[in-house]
Amino acid sequence: MPYLMDLSQNTVFGDRFLIFTMKILYFGAGFVGACSAVVNADSGHDVLVYDINHELVNNLSSLKKDKIEFSLHERGLGDLIIKNQSKIKFTFDLAEVEKFIDFTEAVFMCLPTPEKDNTGETSLIFYETATKTLGKILTKRNNNNQSQYVLLVNKSTVPVNMVNQMKEIMDKLGVKNFGVGSNPEFLVEGKAIEGSTRQDRVVVGAWNEKDFAIFRNIYSRFVSSSNTEYIEVNPLEAAASKLLANYILFNRLANCFDVVGRICEKFDDLNFENIRKVLITDKRIGEWGFYDSLFAGGSCFIKDARSLFYQLKSQGVNTDIIDSILTANQRQLDNFLARPKDELNFDWHGKTVGILGLAFKRDTNDIRNSSSLKVTEFLFDQNVAQIKAFDPIAGNNYLKYFANNKDVSKINLIDSEIKAISGVDVLIIATDWPQFRKLSDVIKNNLAKGAIIMDGRRILQNKYEELAEAGYNIIAVGSPVIKALKRENIKTLKQ
Numbered sequence: 001m002p003y004l005m006d007l008s009q010n011t012v013f014g015d016r017f018l019i020f021t022m023k024i025l026y027f028g029a030g031f032v033g034a035c036s037a038v039v040n041a042d043s044g045h046d047v048l049v050y051d052i053n054h055e056l057v058n059n060l061s062s063l064k065k066d067k068i069e070f071s072l073h074e075r076g077l078g079d080l081i082i083k084n085q086s087k088i089k090f091t092f093d094l095a096e097v098e099k100f101i102d103f104t105e106a107v108f109m110c111l112p113t114p115e116k117d118n119t120g121e122t123s124l125i126f127y128e129t130a131t132k133t134l135g136k137i138l139t140k141r142n143n144n145n146q147s148q149y150v151l152l153v154n155k156s157t158v159p160v161n162m163v164n165q166m167k168e169i170m171d172k173l174g175v176k177n178f179g180v181g182s183n184p185e186f187l188v189e190g191k192a193i194e195g196s197t198r199q200d201r202v203v204v205g206a207w208n209e210k211d212f213a214i215f216r217n218i219y220s221r222f223v224s225s226s227n228t229e230y231i232e233v234n235p236l237e238a239a240a241s242k243l244l245a246n247y248i249l250f251n252r253l254a255n256c257f258d259v260v261g262r263i264c265e266k267f268d269d270l271n272f273e274n275i276r277k278v279l280i281t282d283k284r285i286g287e288w289g290f291y292d293s294l295f296a297g298g299s300c301f302i303k304d305a306r307s308l309f310y311q312l313k314s315q316g317v318n319t320d321i322i323d324s325i326l327t328a329n330q331r332q333l334d335n336f337l338a339r340p341k342d343e344l345n346f347d348w349h350g351k352t353v354g355i356l357g358l359a360f361k362r363d364t365n366d367i368r369n370s371s372s373l374k375v376t377e378f379l380f381d382q383n384v385a386q387i388k389a390f391d392p393i394a395g396n397n398y399l400k401y402f403a404n405n406k407d408v409s410k411i412n413l414i415d416s417e418i419k420a421i422s423g424v425d426v427l428i429i430a431t432d433w434p435q436f437r438k439l440s441d442v443i444k445n446n447l448a449k450g451a452i453i454m455d456g457r458r459i460l461q462n463k464y465e466e467l468a469e470a471g472y473n474i475i476a477v478g479s480p481v482i483k484a485l486k487r488e489n490i491k492t493l494k495q
Contacts, residue, residue, distance in 0.1 A: 020217050021045055025100060025107045027130045029056055029090055031366070032155055032185045033110030034072055035192040038080045041088035042197075043221055048100045049090045060090040073365040073393050076193035094137070101141045106151045106214055107134060108183070109166075113156050115303050120310030122159050131166060135173035146176045151206075151214045154182045154235070157242055157304060159311060163205075163235040179211040182235035184242035189298065190363030201229040205238025243304050250301035251325050252289030258328035261292040261478040262335075272478035273461065292478035294430065294456030295333040297360035297369035302326065333371060336477060337378050340426065340452055343481040344473055348382035354424035356417060356439075357431020357457075358391035358398040365394040367401060371456065372430045380407040387411050390420035392433060422446045428454045436460075444470045450484060 022045045026037045029051035041047040051057050059071040063085060065078030081088065091097070111130050116123040134152075142148055152170070154162055163180045170178060182205035187195040202222045204215040212232055222228040233241070260279070264272040272292055280287040296302070309322045340346035360370035367373060372389070379387055387410050389398060395413045402408045414420040417436070421427055421443055429436055440463040443453065449471035453460070456477055460467065464474050464482055474482040 022105045022214075022217060023048075023100065023103045024218065025097065025104045026050065026110055027107065027134060028110030028112075028156070029053070029060060030110060030112065031072055031074065031189060031192060032187075033108065034060060034081075034090075035074055035077060035187065035196050036108065036110065036155060036185065038077065038084060038088055039193070039196040040218060041084040042080055043218075045087065045218070047088040048096065049088065050092070050094070050097050051090070052092055054092050057090045057092045073363075074190065074192050075363065080193060094133070098137055098140065101137055101150075103148060104141075104150055105148070106153060106218060108153045108155045109134075110155045113158055115306055118306075120306035120308075120313070122307055122310075124158075124165075127156065127158065127162075128169070131169050132173065135170050135175050138170070138175045138178065139173060149177050149179070149210075151179045151181055151211050154180075154239065155185055157184065157246075157300065157307075158239055159307065160236050160240045160243070162239060179206065179208065179214075180235060181206040181211050181215065182238035183215065184238055186242065186245060189366060190361065199228050201231060203231045203233065203238050203241060205233050205235035207234060243308050246300050246304040247308050247322065247325075249289060250296060250305050250329070253293070253296045253301070254325045254328040254332070256290050257292060257296070257332040257477070260290070261332075264292075264478045265480055268480055272458065292458050293332075293371075293432075294336045294477055295371035295374065296329050297371055299360075299366065299368040302329070302369050332477070333374055336454070336456060336475075337375065339475045339481065340454070343475065344452065344483070346426075346452065348379065348384055348426075350383070350385045351425040352386045352388065352423060353379055353384050354388045354390070354414075354420040354427045356390055356420055356427065356429045356436055357433055358389055359394035359431050362432045362434065365391075365397055367394055367397045370394075370398075370430075372398060373401060375428060375430060376402065376411070380405070380410065384410065388414050388420045388424060390414040390417055391431065392435075394431075418442055418446055423448070424451065426452045426454060428456060429459055430456050432457045432459055440467060443467065443472070447472065 024040055024045050024047050026033045026047065026049040029049045033049060037047045037049045056071050059067040060081065062068065063082050065082065068078035068081055109130065111126045113127055114123050138150065139146065152166060154166065163182055167180050184203055186201065199222060202219050206212045206215060216223050223230050260275060261272065264270045264275060276290050279285050280290050305322055305326055309319045312319050355372055355375060358370060358372040359365055359367055376387060389395065389411055391398065399411065399413050402411060417439060427447060436459050440460060452473045452475060453467060454475045458476055458478055461476065464476065468474055468482045468485045471484045473484050
């Protein structure tokens, strides 16, 4: 039955909307699945989330904020799960899925879709396994009558024609009375809960009015919202839009690294922040993506660009532009790591290096495609003596990544910035954690004079002159090398 949900006391929303309570099943309890599921539970729907990862399910089910956010560090996730515990359940037991499925109206597929062997092709092993498992359960629903109509939704980032493949799998398994759709996720990792509750757009893809009506009920809080663009397209358009959106954003970053940042590195008297200000005041250009960094990592940009490359190549399309963006991103990191030798005649062999920041960006413990991984591999190749690594929350994931590496003993996971800074020959800032902006005094008190500071995020850019005066060599993305200054030779630095 429909009912009016009064959320005026709700700290997240504070609005009112008419919904039909639905039963929604999720396959996959990762970043996308868990965040989407709990927001739909908060909308009043009954939600079951299935995942094969027992540890993850147990932590998400614990109703303990620290355990929840240890597994998935998303601000607000723990609070929202605890608040909606009567509306959402996490499970690794398929028997619970089988009981829930009889009245399920929508199933969201939120599975890992990694790249296959750096080819750009999407590995569908997790997706296809889950789809077949789901299909067998669907054939048995309603005492094998399959009377309950169900919409199967791709929420993972998948190849453009994946909904067609899903339908083929279901048809072969004998699943009946179902529809297929697409509902890509455009959220920013680390801010997914905030983004889910105040979405600027919701994109749903379906083939018919019946399926669009299901989507509208799921997202009723957004359909009539003046702050949200609710967009209905077909499933292939929805899937393609996600890939293209990530590619365009990635393109912006790589262009900033490889052109804007590079010209500021090669010419004295060019300040990156001043150039940036001139550019972003042009409304046609806009602000997003105009910051310099040693590398654009994470789970989406690189993978999705390579996926587009592969899909277009398979259709006989020239993909030089996409390839050039991928190359520019890698060139940025290679250039950054080569600068100590090229510009300061520095030899890495036998040195101790500190890395500040291991996650691919702030506000997450996700290390997928993080620059810290590639930096560490470079340091292993250079035969450094020790790596002192620090991150507020991503340290365990970082160490786990290198667990089977022959050089893992060189990594010393540190529990504070001060310890990571003390006694190193080179300090590399790899993640844009806000607290790193305040480290200039800590550096001056703990880092040996003559050491190299490599700022891969320009996070200390207001302190470069002061640090050079204190006796440090500075290599920063978007700046020429700044050599340590003797006090009698100090002059105003041009960053």
